[in-house]
Amino acid sequence: MRKKVNATMQARKVALLSSNSKMPKWFYSFIPFKVATGGSSQVIPLYALQLGAEAGEIGLLTSLSAFASTLGTVFWGKLSDKLLKRKLFILMGFFSVSVFLSALSLVSNFWELILVNALYSFFLASTVSIPIVLLFRNVRKTRWEEGVGKFNKIGGWSWVIGLLLGFILVRFLAFRELLLSFAFLNIPALIIAWKTIREAPVYLHRSNIKPLVNRVIQKGRYLPNFLIHLPARLKISPKFRGLYLSSFFFWISSGMYSTQLPVFLIKNGFTSQEVFGMALLNSSISALLYQRVGRKLGSRTPVLALMQGYFSRTIGISLLLLPLAIPNSLLFLSTASYALWGYSWSYISVSLISLLGRMSTPREQGNALATSNLVNSSGFILGSLIGGTVASKIGFDVNFASASVVSFLAIIPLLPLMGPLPSISTFKRPIPHIRRRD
Template identity: 40%
Template structure:
C-alpha cells in the first residue's frame, strides 16, 4: 500500500476517534451534582452546635445532639444500604438523600427547643447516610477498572472543595443573617442537587459488592462532622487478626469526639461567634482536602501502619495543644486554637486513608467488606460514646480537662498498633 494511502487511512481513523470522543458522554459529569449538597452540608456543620447553644444548650446538650446524629447516621447507612440492594436501584436513593437532606435543613430553621434540634439532626443525618456508600459503587460500573482510582479520587476532590466552599458561604452569611436564616439559605442551595442529579446521574442496577468498599485506599468519604458513616449492612463482626486495629479505632473515635464536640462550645464560652468557628473550619477542611492524594502516595511508599501511627501521634499533640491553650487569656488563645484545629484537619487524611489501606492490603479478599463494616461499626460506637461522654467530662473537669483527656485517648490508641504483625507494617 502506498505511503500516501496509509497516511490517509491513519488520518481518517484519527478523525473517526475524535468524532466518537466528542459524542461520548462524560462519565464524571454526575460528580458535580454533589456540589450543592456538599456546599449545603459543609455550611451547616458549624451551625448545629451554635444553634443548640443559642437555645440554651451547654456541653451536655451539644454532646447529646451529636450523639443522636451519629446513631442516626449509622442506622441510616444500614437502612438505605439494605433497601437499595433489595430494590436494586441506586439513583433514586441518591436523589432521595439530596431531597431529604435539603428539606430537613429547614427543620433547623424552625427549631425552637433543644429536643427539636435533636429531632432535626436525627432526620438530617439519616438522609445524609443515603448518599454515602452508593457513589463508589456507581463509579465501579461506569468507569473502566484502570480508571477507578482516578475517578474515586476525583469524586472526593470535588466533594471536598465543595464542602470548603460551603464553609466560606456560611462564613459570609454569618455576618449578614441570623443562624436560622442561614439554615434556610443552605437548604435552598442543597435542593439544587435534586434536578442536577436527576439529569446527570445514570441508573446503574448492581448488587452491592462489599469487597469494593475495602479495596481502594484512595476512597475517603468527605467527613460529615468527623462521623464514620460508611456502614451499608449490619456487618458480621469479624476480627481476622485486626483486633488491635479495632481497639485503636474505638479509642481514637472516643477521644476525637471529646475534642470535636466541645470545640465550638469552648469558642462560644470564650466569646467567639459563628464567623470564628467558620474560619477555623475552613482551615481544617481545606488542609484535609489538600492532603488526601499526597497521603495516598505516602501510604504506598511507607506503609499503612506507619502512616496511621504518625497521624494519631500528631493529632494527640494537637489535642494536647488545645488543652494547654484553654486557660490562656488574650489574643494568643485563638491563635493556638486555630493551630490545634488545623492540625486536626491535617491528620484526618493520614488516619482515614491509612486505615482503609491497612485492611485493603492485609485482609483476605473474601472478607474485606466484612472487616471494613466491622471497623466502621466499632468506630461509630466509639463516636457515639465520645459524644455522650464529652458534656459530662466538661462538667466535671472543665474544658482543659476534657481536651487533655481527649489527647490521652489518642495516645492510648497508639498502643494496640505499636507493634503490628511484621507483614502488616
C-alpha cells in the first residue's frame, strides 16, 4: 500500500513538472501585438506634428496618454482581480489596438487625435500587468524569473521589429496608411491568444509579486511599465524616500527629454524615417543589454548601476547642447543621444527593480514597487507638461539644459544608499521538497 501511494505521488510530481517544462504558447501572441504597438509608437507624435501640433501640444499629448494609461492599469487590473478573468481583458487590449489605430488614421485635427489617443492608452493598459498575473498562474513558482524574462524578451525584440518595419514603410506610406497597416498586423495576436490562452482561477495577491531581477522592461510609449497596481494607501517608508525622490527627478527629466526630442529633430529638418531609425537604435541597444546588466548586478551594488544609468542619460541629453559648427554634427549628436538613451535605460530599469527588492522585506516588496510606479508616472506626466511648455515658450536649448540638470540631480539622493545592501537571495524562500517515506 505504501509503495502504491509513493508511486502515485511520484506520478503527480512528474506530471506537474512536465506540464510546466515549457513556457506557455500564449507568449507568442504578443509578437504581432508588440510589432503593432512598437511601430505605431513613433507614428503618433509624428502624425501630430503633421496635423500642426507644436512642442506644447506634443507634451500635452504624451502627458494625457500617460495619465489615461495609469488610470487604465488600475481600473482593468482591479476589475480582473474581482472577476478572476485574465483572457477576456488581454483579448480586449489586443482588440483595442486594431480599433484605435484605425480610428487614429481617420482623425482630421490634433484635438481629435489627442482624444482618441487617450482612449487608446486607457484600453491598452489592460495588456500591461494582467499578462504577468496570468504568467504566474501558468508557470511554476520556481521558474517565475525565467518565465518573465522570456516573456519580456519576446516582447522587447518584437517591439524592435515593429520599429524596423516603421523605418522601412514610412518612406513609402503616409502616416494614415502606416496606422492602418499596424492595425492589420495586430490581428493575428487576437487569433493566437484566443486559441492558446487557458483561463484559470488566480488566487494571487499582488502584494506577493516580487521584483524579478532579470526581467526585461519594455518602455511601451516611453511610459513607466506597471508590474502591479497602485497602492491603496500611500505610505512611504523613510528608507525609500531617497530612492523615490531620485526616481521622481529622473522621470521629470525623462518626460522633458523624450517627448521633445522627436519634435526638436523634425523642426531641424530631419525626416520621419531618420527619427524612426534613431528610435530603432535606442530600443535595440536596450534589448541587447538587459540580460547582461542583470548578470552584472550579481557581483555589484545596484546603486552604482543606477547612478551609472542616470549619469549616462545626463551626458546623452547634454550632447544636444553642443555647438553645431561641423556639417551634419546634429545628426551625429542626436544619434549618440539616442544611443545613450538606450544604454542608460537598460541600467536604470533593471537596477531600480533590483534595488527595490534588496531594500525591502517580502512584506514590503509589493507596496514598494507599487509606490515606485506611482512616483514614476507622476514624474513623467509632470515632465511632459513642463517640457512642452518650456520648449514652446522659451526654446529647446533651455528645455534640454533643464532636463540634463534634473537628470544629474537624480544622482544626489542615491549617495546615502551607497552602503552595503542585502543580497536578493536573502529574501528568497526555500523550495519545499516532497519527502519520500520508506
